[in-house]
Amino acid sequence: MTEWSYTVKIWAIRKRDYRKPYQLRWKVGTRPHSESFLTLGLAESRRAQLITAAREGEPFDVDSGLPKSLVVKDRDIPWYEHARNYIEMKWDDSPASTRRTLAEAMATVTPTFVKDTKGMPDARVARTALYGWAFNKNRWEEEPPADVAKVLDWFKRKSLPTSALSDLVLVRSSLRAISKKLDGETAAPGTISRKRAIFYNSLEYAVEAELLADNPLTRIKWKAPEQVVEEVDPACVPNPEQAAELLTSVRDQSPRGRRLVAFFACIYYAAARPAEVIGLRHKDCDLPRRGWGMLRLRETRPRAGTAWTNSGEAHDRRGLKHRPRKAVRHVPIPPELVALLRWHVTAYGTAPDGRLFQTMRGGVVQDTGYGEVWAEARTRALTPSEFESTLAKRPYDLRHAAVSTWLSSGVEPQLVAERAGHSVAVLFRVYAKFLKDGDEAANAKISARLGQRGRRAENPVHAPSTHFETGRSSARQCETVR
Incomplete structure (x- = not known):
C-alpha cells in the first residue's frame, strides 16, 4: 500500500566530483531522497518539477519520493x-x-x-x-x-x-x-x-x-438524456377474459402448446417472471386437490448465451432478481393454476433435476420456443385490430395482467409488491396508471361515506330541530342584551 505525505523539504542543488556531478536532495516525511544528473539544467528541471507539485498540494510517495502525478505516470498502462x-x-x-x-x-x-x-x-x-x-x-x-x-x-x-x-x-x-x-x-x-x-x-x-x-x-458537466418513466401501458395488458382466451389458444394449437399452457399460466396467475418459471421445480409447489396452492420461487434462469456463463449453458442460474441469493418468494396461487399444474405433472412428469417445464427433448425451455407459441396464440385469440396493437405482445404482459388484476381487486399494494417480487416504490412507478384507477375507486368510496354523513345531518331523526331553535333563541337573547 502506497504511503503518501504532504511534508516535503527540497534542498538546493550541490555539485560534486562524480560522473554525474549535480545532485538534488529532498525529503518526504522523514525519508531522505536524492537523484544525480549529468547537467545542471536537468537537475534544475527536476527540482522545479518537485517544487511545483509541492506548491500545488500534491501528496508525495514516501518510498519513491515522487509526487503522485509522476508516480501515476511511472505505473501507466494502455x-x-x-x-x-x-x-x-x-x-x-x-x-x-x-x-x-x-x-x-x-x-x-x-x-x-x-x-x-x-x-x-x-x-x-x-x-x-x-x-x-x-x-x-x-x-x-x-x-x-x-x-x-x-x-x-x-x-x-x-x-x-x-x-x-x-x-x-x-x-x-x-x-x-x-x-x-x-x-x-x-x-x-x-x-x-x-x-x-x-x-x-x-x-x-x-x-x-x-x-x-x-x-x-x-x-465534467454532462447531462444524460432524461430517463423515460418506466410505466406499464394499459393497452398492452389483457383483461381476464382475453388472458383466458390466450391460454386456451396456447393449449389447442399443438403438442408443444399443450406443454406450455401451464408455463404461461404461472406467469399470469402467479405474476412470475418467465426466467423464474423456467427454473421452477415440483418440490417448490404446493398443489392441493382443492383450494389455493403455493409457489415458492427461489431461482431465476435468464438466457445470457453460452459464451457468458460459467457452465457453458445458454441459461445462467442465479437467485431472484434484486434479492439475496437464497431469498424465497412465496406466491399463493388460485385453484385454476393448481389444477393446470397438477394436470401438467400427470401428463409430462418432471425433468431429472425436478423442473416442471422442459422441451419435448427434455431440455431447458427456450425463449425462442415459447415466443413462437405465444405469437401463434395471439393470431388465434385476438381480433385483427387487437393483433395489430400492443395487446399481450409479449408473454411478459401476462405478468402485468396479474399485477393489474390484483390491484383492481382491491389487494393491498404492499401485498401485491411482495407477491410480484419488487418494492412498493417500483409498484407505484411501474403500475401508476392502474393505481390511479384504484385512487378513483377510493375517492368514490370516500364520497359515498361523506354523502351518508350529509344525509344523516338532513334527517330530523338524527338532527333534531331543537338544536337549530336553540341557536335562534340564543341569537334573540343577544339582541335583547344589546
Whole structure:
C-alpha cells in the first residue's frame, strides 16, 4: 500500500566530483531522497518539477519520493490493458447478463481512446471483436479467428495510456459514444445510464490502481438524456377474459402448446417472471386437490448465451432478481393454476433435476420456443385490430395482467409488491396508471361515506330541530342584551 505525505523539504542543488556531478536532495516525511544528473539544467528541471507539485498540494510517495502525478505516470498502462484488468476484476462475482453489459460498455468507450484512427476497423467489426473477444474473459484462453486477432492487435498498438484520461475533452468524447448507437441514433436512456455507470466504475478502479489521480467524470458537466418513466401501458395488458382466451389458444394449437399452457399460466396467475418459471421445480409447489396452492420461487434462469456463463449453458442460474441469493418468494396461487399444474405433472412428469417445464427433448425451455407459441396464440385469440396493437405482445404482459388484476381487486399494494417480487416504490412507478384507477375507486368510496354523513345531518331523526331553535333563541337573547 502506497504511503503518501504532504511534508516535503527540497534542498538546493550541490555539485560534486562524480560522473554525474549535480545532485538534488529532498525529503518526504522523514525519508531522505536524492537523484544525480549529468547537467545542471536537468537537475534544475527536476527540482522545479518537485517544487511545483509541492506548491500545488500534491501528496508525495514516501518510498519513491515522487509526487503522485509522476508516480501515476511511472505505473501507466494502455487503456486497452486497463479495461481488460477491470473486466477480470468484475468477472467472477458478476452474473452472465452483467458480464455482457460490462463487455458492451467497455467495447463502446475503447475506440475513443486511441492515438489515431489510421487503419481503424469498421465500427461494427471493431465492436464485435471487442465485445465478443477482448472483453469476454471466457474466451481469453481461445485462439481468435485471424480477422478478430488483427482487430485486437490494432487496438493494443493504438491504445492511449490510461493517464491520458485526465484530459476532460477526451473523456467527454467517450460520453458521446455512450450516448449513440452504432447507426448514429441516440441510445435509450437506460442503456446510456448503465454504460456511464460502468465507465465511471472503471475509472474508479484506475484511481485505486493509481493510474489516475482522480476520476475525471466527476469534473465534467454532462447531462444524460432524461430517463423515460418506466410505466406499464394499459393497452398492452389483457383483461381476464382475453388472458383466458390466450391460454386456451396456447393449449389447442399443438403438442408443444399443450406443454406450455401451464408455463404461461404461472406467469399470469402467479405474476412470475418467465426466467423464474423456467427454473421452477415440483418440490417448490404446493398443489392441493382443492383450494389455493403455493409457489415458492427461489431461482431465476435468464438466457445470457453460452459464451457468458460459467457452465457453458445458454441459461445462467442465479437467485431472484434484486434479492439475496437464497431469498424465497412465496406466491399463493388460485385453484385454476393448481389444477393446470397438477394436470401438467400427470401428463409430462418432471425433468431429472425436478423442473416442471422442459422441451419435448427434455431440455431447458427456450425463449425462442415459447415466443413462437405465444405469437401463434395471439393470431388465434385476438381480433385483427387487437393483433395489430400492443395487446399481450409479449408473454411478459401476462405478468402485468396479474399485477393489474390484483390491484383492481382491491389487494393491498404492499401485498401485491411482495407477491410480484419488487418494492412498493417500483409498484407505484411501474403500475401508476392502474393505481390511479384504484385512487378513483377510493375517492368514490370516500364520497359515498361523506354523502351518508350529509344525509344523516338532513334527517330530523338524527338532527333534531331543537338544536337549530336553540341557536335562534340564543341569537334573540343577544339582541335583547344589546
